[in-house]
Amino acid sequence: MSNHDEIRQNVRTAYGNVARTGTSCCTPVAAPAAGCCAPSEESVAELLSRGIGYSAEEMAAVPEGANLGLGCGNPQAIAALQPGECVLDLGSGAGFDCFLAARQVGLGGNLGGRVIGVDMTPDMVSKARANAAKAGVDNVEFRLGEIEHLPVADATVDVIISNCVINLSPDKAQVFRDAFRVLKPGGRLAISDIVLTAQLPAEMQADLALYTGCVAGAASVEELTAMLAAVGFAAIRIAPKDASREYLQHWAPGRGVENYIASASIEAVKPRESAA
Numbered sequence: 001m002s003n004h005d006e007i008r009q010n011v012r013t014a015y016g017n018v019a020r021t022g023t024s025c026c027t028p029v030a031a032p033a034a035g036c037c038a039p040s041e042e043s044v045a046e047l048l049s050r051g052i053g054y055s056a057e058e059m060a061a062v063p064e065g066a067n068l069g070l071g072c073g074n075p076q077a078i079a080a081l082q083p084g085e086c087v088l089d090l091g092s093g094a095g096f097d098c099f100l101a102a103r104q105v106g107l108g109g110n111l112g113g114r115v116i117g118v119d120m121t122p123d124m125v126s127k128a129r130a131n132a133a134k135a136g137v138d139n140v141e142f143r144l145g146e147i148e149h150l151p152v153a154d155a156t157v158d159v160i161i162s163n164c165v166i167n168l169s170p171d172k173a174q175v176f177r178d179a180f181r182v183l184k185p186g187g188r189l190a191i192s193d194i195v196l197t198a199q200l201p202a203e204m205q206a207d208l209a210l211y212t213g214c215v216a217g218a219a220s221v222e223e224l225t226a227m228l229a230a231v232g233f234a235a236i237r238i239a240p241k242d243a244s245r246e247y248l249q250h251w252a253p254g255r256g257v258e259n260y261i262a263s264a265s266i267e268a269v270k271p272r273e274s275a276a
Contacts, residue, residue, distance in 0.1 A: 004170040007217075008146070010208055012121050020123050064134075071163035072214065072244065072263040073192025076100050080190075084112040085158040088182065090147040090175070090191075091165025092117025095128035095140065101161065102140045116157070117142040118150055148174040152182040162191045164263075167218045173227045180231045183270040189233070191266040194248075195240055196220040198260045215257050224266065233268035240264040 075097060081087060081104040089098045098117040105113025117140065119125050128142040145151040147162075148171050160179050169175050179189060196218045204210055219227075221238045228236050244263035251257055 007170045007208075008120065064131075071096070071192060072194055072248075073163060073241070073265060075161040075163055075190045075192045075265075076104070078190045078192075078265050078267060079159055079161050079188075081105055081159060082113075086113065086156060087115045088150070088152060088157045088160045089115065089117045090150075090160060090162035090179070091168070092119045092128060092142060093124050095131050095142065097161055097163055098128070098140050098142070099131070099135070099137060102137055106139060113139060115140045116152060118145050118147060118152070120144070120146045148178060150178045150182055154181055155184045157182045158184055158187050160187070160189050160191070162193065164193055164214055166191065167194045167214055170217070172219060172224070173230070176227050176231045176233070180233065180270055185270055186272040187270045189228075189266065189268045193264060193266055194218040194261050195224065195238065195264040196260060197240060197262050200260050204255070204257070204260070210252060210255075210257070213251055215251060215261055218261050221264070228268050232271065234271050235267070235269040237267045238264055 079087075079101070081101055083104070083106050085105045087098075087101045087105055089101065092098050095117055098115045101115045102113075105115065117125075117128055119128070119142065122144060125142050125144045132138075132140050132142070143151045147165065147169060160183060166172055166175055183189075194214050197220075200215075200218075204215065221240065224238055225236055240262040241264060242262060245258040248261060248263070249256075249258040
């Protein structure tokens with residue numbers, strides 16, 4: 001596989017194209033846009049989002065253009081967000097999960113809650129900021145940055161969410177180290193992502209389109225558990241969803257990727273006694 005900078009640049013280019021064109025990443029990876037998910041003409045984003053656990057009410061509650069259908073699960077379902085909390089979304093895209101989180105922690109700041117979205121793609125950050133302005137959502141902000149080096153102060157975040165993004169990082173251990181840094185003691189991770197369920201064939205591992213397509217960069221449950229534990233996280237729970245293979249097969253039609261990956265919920269807690 002390519003070096004880390006080359007991987008990041010390819011990911012940035014692929015998702016910049018998604019932001020500029022409005023074409024969901026959920027198109028076969030063989031397509032020119034080098035996207036990553038399911039074929040459909042009637043709102044691909046809504047079709048996929050419904051399949052991975054979002055309700056019609058949730059999809060209708062966000063600004064138009066915020067849901068690009070880039071996820072592989074619904075982190076809101078496991079985050080148990082509370083009014084007043086500070087939420088950080090890793091790889092926030094056009095803002096879909098951020099806007100849903102903003103409703104739960106307190107729109108308008110009246111409950112003190114706020115949401116920070118971080119994305120390394122300038123076009124995505126611009127799109128998300130425009131969506132927030134259009135909807136008048138004032139307790140969400142979007143920052144340009146890499147999830148391995150978050151532009152967020154130490155111990156300031158209650159909950160970190162993320163949706164099908166950490167698999168794209170070439171340095172997942174560093175993502176978790178920096179997530180641990182910015183979480184308050186007692187803070188928690190609530191992530192939806194892709195995990196390996198079997199060793200990928202060499203040709204798939206070397207396919208850059210499958211990396212930007214959320215497949216080749218996935219790690220196993222055992223690897224992710226070890227990374228989280230090494231950082232200091234506790235109460236680690238990673239639960240693959242076998243049913244996800246039904247839609248994962250569309251990510252690279254005919255390649256059989258569903259035999260090697262699954263969507264999973266990833267949860268962990270920063271211990272309250274941690275000094276980090």
